[in-house]
Amino acid sequence: MRILHLLNHTRRLNGHVHAAVDLACRQVQLGHQVAVGSQGGDLDALLRSNGVETIFASHDRGPDQVLKSFLGCGGVLRRWRPDIVHAHMMTSAVLAWPSCKLLRMPLVTTVHNEFEKGAILMGLGNRVIAVSGAVASSMRRRGIAGSRIDVVLNGTIGSARMRGRSEEPQNLDHPAIVFVGGLHPRKGLPDLLRAFDAAFPHNPAMRLYVVGGGPHQDAYERTARALPCADAITFAGPRDDPYRWMLGADIFVLPSHADPAPLVLSEAREAGCAIIGTNVDGIPELLEAGRAGILVPPGDCDALARALIALTTDPAQLSEWRAKSQLNLDHLRIDRVAEETLAVYRRAAGGAG
Structure with a gap:
């Protein structure tokens, strides 16, 4: 053909x-x-x-x-x-x-x-x-x-675009929470910043890494700098190797307000992250209706903070959700x-x- x-x-x-x-x-x-x-x-x-x-x-x-x-x-x-x-x-x-x-x-x-x-x-x-x-x-x-x-x-799993990529995990402090995406309102990063700030006192060792760029990057960085946990947040900017950051992460978070079927969830699941995503558009389908990742309502910073606290204070829950991310992985x-x-x-x- x-x-x-x-x-x-x-x-x-x-x-x-x-x-x-x-x-x-x-x-x-x-x-x-x-x-x-x-x-x-x-x-x-x-x-x-x-x-x-x-x-x-x-x-x-x-x-x-x-x-x-x-x-x-x-x-x-x-x-x-x-x-x-x-x-x-x-x-x-x-x-x-x-x-x-x-x-x-x-x-x-x-x-x-x-x-x-x-x-x-x-x-x-x-x-x-x-x-x-x-x-x-x-x-x-x-x-x-x-x-x-x-x-x-x-x-995305097995695609030509993924061949030859580095399989060396990015060196991150743990527990490491990673976001990968464009920095614009649809992706919901301000919700994650507020949720991380609320969860941080429960485990001050946690770190948040923001990978990506976009028109609102400066505004989001200003928001992060004003938070008490500012020193625990890193803006890494756009990267050609986001998969390395997923390999180095414990938790991948996608707090989108709208997202038809984000490819990044396929990559994060392949990397073996525990995943938190919003219950919106195609995200539940990519997370097996919540069996392969925790689903929270979009815009609900309190629910997102509770999920972060659970995963960063209970190693058994973190291991369980990392294992669940592999459920039916071949479908991706x-x-x-x-x-x-x-x-x-x-x-x-x-x-x-």
Whole structure:
């Protein structure tokens, strides 16, 4: 099968990019011809080294450039002649849809960020992949027919992007609590800072490490500096090796207010962390409905503090939850994601025909 993935860019530190790159590389390993059309980025080298062709496809939406982007995308489809076009973001879906109609090529879309207003445009696909059951429910509420939606839960284990990474744990003080994510309100870091401050007196040896960057980093650092436990909080900034920090952690916390199916939970579970996540969107699905990680209500700093206290003051509970993180871990392998996605392609091709 000839598969063309379309996405805005191939830069690191974007979950939808990582998911698309992981999938494309695995599809080549399964014997398919695969290309990625985008405006490029630092993951292009990884794609090419895994046999994925990289093609420039403008995604510029500026008033003077959008027509050029439409025509450029159509030109890519005409030249490469894919059997399946797989769009990973709203701009890609909109640019590809007219040419897919004209050329009678099936279009598959993946909804990575359903909280965005433009996510409804992902319904342009013949088939719509939701990265969690929660995303599928949201898209149905927005008017996309359930008969066109397929759920393919995210997973990263065994992906080409993970090969060659360092397996040396980051040297951290213990008990070590790690957060990895973008520093913007949706990820809920202020809740974790307040919860950590409340839990700290129960075990002053605990340390919090914040890995990631974003537009609110300065504000969050100011908040942390004003806390009595400020000396126990480290902002490590964006890192190319976040998995090392997970390997060095005792506890991984994801306090998101909205998160369709965060790849970072797959990585944290693979690293063997005890996990605390919020009971929102796709997080419960990635934590086996609370069997592989502790679930707390989003925005509930008291509940989050109680979970931190329990894990940092009771070694038996910490060991128990680290072991539970391994429950049904194989379900988060990229092999399963690729096979389920190929099944969606076959349905899309049948429907388009």
